[in-house]
Amino acid sequence: MSYLMSVGVNNNTLMTVTWNDEPVYVKMIDQTKLPETLEYIICKNHYEICDAIRNLSIRGAPAIGVAGAMGLALCAHNHVSDNKNDLLSDLSSAYKSLVETRPTAVNLKWGLDKILEVSYRYETVSEIKENVIKTVKKMTHDDIETNKNMGKFGSDLINTGDVIMTHCNAGALATVSYGTALGVIRSAKESGKKISVFATETRPVMQGSRLTAFELVHDEIDVSLIPDTAVGYLMNNKMVDKVIVGADRILKTGHVFNKIGTYQIALLANSHGIPFYVAAPLSTFDLKNSIDTVVIEERSIDEVVQIAGKRIAPKGVRIFNPAFDLTPPNLITGIITEKGVLNPPFEKSISGMFGMGDVSS
Numbered sequence: 001m002s003y004l005m006s007v008g009v010n011n012n013t014l015m016t017v018t019w020n021d022e023p024v025y026v027k028m029i030d031q032t033k034l035p036e037t038l039e040y041i042i043c044k045n046h047y048e049i050c051d052a053i054r055n056l057s058i059r060g061a062p063a064i065g066v067a068g069a070m071g072l073a074l075c076a077h078n079h080v081s082d083n084k085n086d087l088l089s090d091l092s093s094a095y096k097s098l099v100e101t102r103p104t105a106v107n108l109k110w111g112l113d114k115i116l117e118v119s120y121r122y123e124t125v126s127e128i129k130e131n132v133i134k135t136v137k138k139m140t141h142d143d144i145e146t147n148k149n150m151g152k153f154g155s156d157l158i159n160t161g162d163v164i165m166t167h168c169n170a171g172a173l174a175t176v177s178y179g180t181a182l183g184v185i186r187s188a189k190e191s192g193k194k195i196s197v198f199a200t201e202t203r204p205v206m207q208g209s210r211l212t213a214f215e216l217v218h219d220e221i222d223v224s225l226i227p228d229t230a231v232g233y234l235m236n237n238k239m240v241d242k243v244i245v246g247a248d249r250i251l252k253t254g255h256v257f258n259k260i261g262t263y264q265i266a267l268l269a270n271s272h273g274i275p276f277y278v279a280a281p282l283s284t285f286d287l288k289n290s291i292d293t294v295v296i297e298e299r300s301i302d303e304v305v306q307i308a309g310k311r312i313a314p315k316g317v318r319i320f321n322p323a324f325d326l327t328p329p330n331l332i333t334g335i336i337t338e339k340g341v342l343n344p345p346f347e348k349s350i351s352g353m354f355g356m357g358d359v360s361s
């Protein structure tokens with residue numbers, strides 16, 4: 001059985017990123033082309049992976065974690081000398097280029113660290129090449145299995161008839177497949193619960209309308225698209241039972257970095273008494289940084305001044321385009337992981353999950 005068939009991948013499964021052996025390349029859905037066309041791009045070296053991550057052909061924290069790891073594996077595979085130190089030096093400069101592509105999602109660093117660690121563990125260049133490729137294939141398989149487990153834990157929190165709001169895209173397209181927040185929604189549907197979804201458009205890059213709506217329509221899950229500005233209206237009119245979003249980085253204190261706009265949705269949910277859940281794998285937890293040391297990515301002003309290539313703001317206006325925001329733990333009802341649901345107080349439940357004694361240092 002192939003490494004992907006064992007986690008239930010079939011012809012109808014959307015696979016965001018995969019490793020190909022003969023010939024060696026990385027294949028990924030070009031998310032900039034969705035929803036109009038489902039096109040794939042082929043990357044044969046880590047430079048192409050850097051471009052794909054930077055221009056959002058691939059995006060979403062777990063997906064860029066695996067893509068980054070595959071970038072390093074391509075770098076190892078393409079290395080020509082038999083000298084281990086030369087290979088490690090190539091990998092180290094590829095690591096730097098890859099890690100700088102997007103600074104906020106910690107999964108990217110997680111994926112790169114994993115490959116570097118495997119590379120240092122083996123003696124010869126051929127052993128390193130063989131084992132980094134094995135590792136990226138396992139990461140692909142594990143990502144899907146992780147999401148399915150997260151889905152099962154999250155599904156227990158959903159009642160039949162629930163209307164769930166989600167923001168950005170935390171679906172199959174943000175992971176290797178199945179998704180985190182949308183994985184919970186998929187799992188609830190698979191268990192026979194009747195649910196429906198409100199997806200926010202997610203200005204300025206429109207991950208909600210272009211990607212979440214695309215995925216849910218593809219999987220025949222009842223979805224309605226709303227402007228970001230309609231969140232308060234829906235909540236005030238009792239049209240939402242639960243919110244579930246993904247995460248790009250979760251600190252040991254339970255502070256969650258996610259797509260810009262998440263914080264205001266959490267505030268609104270809180271003031272309307274609506275449960276607000278975050279679904280994320282353990283690879284999204286960053287136990288070292290604090291809220292002051294995490295870099296919030298600022299993206300091109302073109303994302304704000306243009307819609308579909310047409311300018312919608314006057315020349316000369318100043319633009320600020322932060323891509324992520326921070327939701328504090330007091331606004332979060334629970335964090336759904338592949339090992340179970342973390343409840344407040346998060347500092348305690350997170351330290352318990354990671355088996356840490358003292359989390360204050």
Ligand code: MRU
Nearest residue numbers: 059060061168170174246247259
């Ligand atoms: O800028 P993006 O599209 O990479 O941002 C993605 C998000 O913020 C997602 O909500 C997050 O990565 C969780 S995905 C499982």
